[in-house]
Amino acid sequence: MDRREGVVSIDYAGFVQEQIAELRRVVGDATAINALSGGVDSSVVTVLGHRALGRRLRTVFVDNGLMREGEPRQVVETFAGLGIPVELIDAREEFLSALRGLTDPEQKRQAITDAFYARVFGRLVRESGAKFLLHGTILTDIEETVAGIKRQHNILAQLGIDPQSAYGYTVLEPLKTLRKDGVRAVAGVLGLPPAVTRRIPFPGPALAARIVGEVTPQRLAVVRAATAIVEEELAGTGAFQYLAVLLGDLATGIRNDRREFGQIVVVRCIESVDARTASATRIPWETLERICSRIVAIPGVNRCLYDLTPKPPATVEYV
């Protein structure tokens, strides 16, 4: 170990070997299951799990209909390239019907959590016969739960499995001693591609966190198209995170000499170290104007706004 200025340099290659050995020892000849979201935590767990267990680990990617343009296919292909089979579960209708009619941010978030744990993934876990569940919990998740910032997550209870009566179910959390930087270092040791390790942060509720008001297929299509434009135009900026938000309000506009009411898209791009505080990026005006002209070409959209607000008092997402 190399110590400088209080920073402990961890032997991540050794960490990987230890975790693989531990997963093999605990799971033995049994089978395990995990859900891959495409984020770095669940991606690292997936690779560690497959190195340890091979075909005895079943990895699913749940398409909730709230993902970005082409994202489900890209994630499956990325892991196919690493020799890891990922099962794509089409649950779009299940999530969209759970969200129908909801406009309250908390109710929307809860509906997504419930659809995922209690219904789609819960059913997969119970039907799989697996007794081990691999989960990408990191140290920050545990700390924030203890501090009361995150809700207490008893994952078995969320899955509809009673930990008392369901003797034999075990949750394995190989990353629970690491923070985000440690997970990224492990991802590098495992040879995960930049598409995974450098992926900009993306929230659990996915594009639903970026729709103010009701989530409908039409509104998802608008925010998905706007997100693709923003990600393409801002990929080279080196910013911490960039995104598009669809507001619920309509604004007046004029097209072909006729008055119309159109949808409003907000572009957000931030500079941050750890997402706890952030400031709006000073994007070149040429880039902002090009993004605006592309976004107001999306049918139904006639306004494009840039979010100037630091965190605090704003958050990164809108819902």
Next chain:
Amino acid sequence: MDRREGVVSIDYAGFVQEQIAELRRVVGDATAINALSGGVDSSVVTVLGHRALGRRLRTVFVDNGLMREGEPRQVVETFAGLGIPVELIDAREEFLSALRGLTDPEQKRQAITDAFYARVFGRLVRESGAKFLLHGTILTDIEETVAGIKRQHNILAQLGIDPQSAYGYTVLEPLKTLRKDGVRAVAGVLGLPPAVTRRIPFPGPALAARIVGEVTPQRLAVVRAATAIVEEELAGTGAFQYLAVLLGDLATGIRNDRREFGQIVVVRCIESVDARTASATRIPWETLERICSRIVAIPGVNRCLYDLTPKPPATVEYV
């Protein structure tokens, strides 16, 4: 007259003398009334009318509760400085109750028009005994009515006065041969101060055009405070128009480590020659960031966005 490149240079001092003589000739010993909004058209009509008729013209300023910070008092003081008495009519409660519960943009605009013509100003005209009404119609208003862009305005009908039975009522429109540049030139000849001649465009429905959703006293206070900040910070830019808009949506934020839902203010600043087309001003980032930090200090507001959209497809205002 001096002609160059097809532009006819008009003798505006002569125009002023002709209009004053014509008003005296037509009104004779009778009395007249007019409503002053603070904009350049009604300001010029007010000065022409008082030069022609003196105390036989009664000028009212209707405070609809939708004006900017300190605006009613400032307009009255400006005209007092020119020796012209302006009667301040407090109609705030009448307009606010007409707007209560309305969220549809067209219904809001109609409610303001009805409250002004059919109720407040109509009542003043009928009670005044005046047979002449001075109105700031300009050539562009007539052209846009003919072209079907503006609704047909029969001002007597709007005032609840039947032109057939009310024989003797006459509407006088001394500026109906001028466009906006001509009105500004006449304002210069009349010695109107820059507060009037250089006033940035301000819409008829006033701050109600800048509130998406219901107009309430609380929401008016927010957009009024934001407008004062934007006007103070952008006065020196030379931009054609700048304004603040309060959206109806709420966004998540974080203050004192607690999650909150806050109001969203949009800053709009445009470059334009004639308001028919416009582009967003490239404001220095330091200025935008200062405006943002002042706006999110308004209680209840936690987002500040900058509108990037040209006209078309956006309009200048939001309602």
